[in-house]
Amino acid sequence: MTRSQDATRLGASLRHAPIYLVLLVGSIISLIPFLWMVVASTHRTSDLFGTPLPVLPGGELLTNLARLQEDVNFGRVMINSLAVAIVYTAFSSIVSIMAGYGLAKFSFRGRNVAFGLILVTMMIPMQVLLVPLFQMMASIGWIDSYQAVILPFVASAFGIFLMRQSFLDFPDSLIESARIDGANEFRTFYRIVLPVAKPQIAALIIYTFMTQWNSFIWPLLMLNTEDNYTVPVALNTMIGLSRVDYSGLMLGSLLATLPLLILFLIFQRQFIAGLLGGAVKG
Template sequence: MTATSALTSVNPTHRPGGYGAGSGTGTTARRPGLARGILRTPVYVLLSVASVFSVLPFAWMVIASTHETKDLFGTPLPVLPGGALWENLARLQESVNFSQVMLNSLVIAVLYTVFSSVVSAMAGYGLAMYRFRGRGVLLAVVLVTMMIPMQVLLVPLFQMMASAGWIDSTQAVILPFLANAFGIFLMRQSFLDFPVTLVEAARIDGASELRTFYRIVLPVARPQLAALVIYTFISQWNAFIWPLLMLNTEDKYTVPVALNTMIGMSRVDYSGLMLGSLLATLPLMLLFLVFQKQFVSGLLGGAVKG
């Protein structure tokens, strides 16, 4: 037995030519990865630049909230946090009772999110699972409501709330927009993939429609429901026009309405506005960071069919 055949019998991958022959395959395998990396470099650079520009307004809000208003118009502009944070916070609390305002926004946003999500889930379940005449027309009507501008609805809704005696009340802010067309459509799309045979089996076993919905169907749509909850909470937390029309008492103001009162005719407390905007943004960031996985999977749940 020769030396070459002995090496081949011990190591079947050995080929004459030593390390040079084997290294060619590794080099060839690395070339596609290197080419892909080179092609993706402009994309990474573009995304990095876009990320920096996206973070800059928030960074400036953080810096401005720690300085006095006069410092924000000086030359050069401050690029590091200052020492006026607690003074700005005390002035913000004194001017708009910010702790009460945050509590008002939290209560309204949570109540609206809970009830609107329930209504959207139940309406989406009915449009997806029940077969009845005019179902397609009803869905089209729901979707058409998304095209109606908010400004068109203000006057009739205001008259309805005034006739009901609900002006300057929490229910006037929450009830008119509980039926969310986007939420209904989102939940309907998620329920379309649910096997109807499971619903029929639950009915045969004697389960009521509500029990079938809450115990069997709804848990499957948890990602879409989580996305709807986040979207609904953020939209209500940031709502401005309707709460501005409905709420007249300062102790009932929400955060956007209260911050708007800080803009005077002759003087604007920009540092207080920046601090209030920063504090109002933190709950939304925390909510998204905690539920971002469910939010993304819920929005993309219907994009890929198994």
């Protein structure tokens, strides 16, 4: 019996071997740009155009880091980006969660129309909004301010859609039971509904933080002072007409990915649980 089970397992492994091989090759290919970024950040820019190309880390990491700090005050712009991304994520997540819950669990006239209008806004290109939003921010004196970067996009159509779909699956009977027991709406929402939606909230937080952290066009238009720059805007200033510091850009890009990796590691279990939970519905 044991030999039969071993033979069955071996046969199954052999049948899945091509799939595993394809996944392995795909994983290696997807890691190559990141590994090259690590290697390039430890060499001089001239080394990156030499022959042969460097394939192992070099010894210029501290030199590149000092030059990066000198050129764009990278420590300051990292703090700026973290502050903007954290504040935006907090406000946008609250708006998305509350709006999604209201659209999913409260019946009121025009609910479907309101949700449809929210979805329609996802089809509007960002480029169409730049001019009117810039004029609006200029008229209230918010140019070169962080509130101009954060507030116009706090209400995320995708975030509202994500949370609404999540709350639609929550049993109405549990909400009604809590109301019968005397719990008010806020207590019902906070104590009963939110704990069940933690995986979807984790996915929302990761997506929202990543969106703001990588945002470039709007902060570029709003922020005029170097001390107020975010990381993407600051790195863009390193690209000159006649000279590009590729080693510094690679190092800056490498450091800029660290907050995203840390955030994913923190919410990894909830994020994966949300994906698996959505995969087994029905």
